Amino acid sequence: APTPAPTPAPTPAPTPTNTTNTSAPTPAPTPAPTPEAEDDDSDNMTTTTTAEETTTTEAPQCVCRDGTPxxxxxxxxxxxxxxxxxxxxxxxxxxxxxxxxxPPACTCKDGTPVPEGECTKDGAEVCKSCKSGFELDKNACKAKSTGGGDGKGDLNKTKVVEKLKVA
Structure with missing residues (x-):
């Protein structure tokens, strides 16, 4: 009779091994510290560090000649x-x-110029009133005519001009 095959011995269950990790776990990187704001203007502040001191100044700095920057x-x-x-x-x-x-300042050779508020062009001859012996004519002071002493005023001048035109 054939010999029965031997029954293999049962395989023992693996024995749990107690392994210990000898290296320390890698720590998570530490984030860079966040500067804390001292007041509400922190977005306008710049910190400058030198070997001697640390100063905090507002940034940016504008300039203004003849006023406040x-x-x-x-x-x-x-x-x-x-x-x-x-x-x-x-x-x-x-x-x-x-x-x-x-403001523009007017002139008046033989009288008083109009005030600054009434003058529209600097240096223009615009009179408000005239000196004695002058009269206002289109914003300028003109000498009053004496008429040559015959009492007819500018009438004599007109006759002379008319005679010249006829000739």
């Missing part, structure tokens, strides 16, 4: 000419302070 969000970039307001005698135009030109 713009600050913070009203200043487009460092060193830009941007005025917030102007000194007396200056007016704000396109962000800069410009001298206010004096």
């Amino acid at each position: 713009a600050e913070g969000a009203k200043c487009p970039k460092d060193g830009a000419v941007q005025c917030e307001s102007c000194n007396k005698g200056f007016e704000l135009k396109s962000g800069a302070c410009k001298a206010i030109p004096p």
Whole structure:
């Protein structure tokens, strides 16, 4: 009789091994510290560090000749000419302070010129009143005619002109 095949021995279940990890877990990277704002203007602040000291200044810094420079969000970039307001005698135009030109002043050779508010062109001959011996004629002072002493005034001049035209 054939010999029965031997029954194999059961395979033992694997024995759990106690393995220990000897290296420490890799820590997660630490994020860079976030600077804390000291006040509500933190977006307009720049911190400068030197070997001697740390200073905090507003940025950017505008410049303004003859007035007050713009600050913070009203200043487009460092060193830009941007005025917030102007000194007396200056007016704000396109962000800069410009001298206010004096009003036009009229003249009047033989009398009193119109006041500045009534003069439209600087240096124009526009009279308000005339000196004695002069009369106002189209905004200018003209000498009053004496008429040559015959009491007819400019009539003699007219007759002379008429005689010249006839001749």
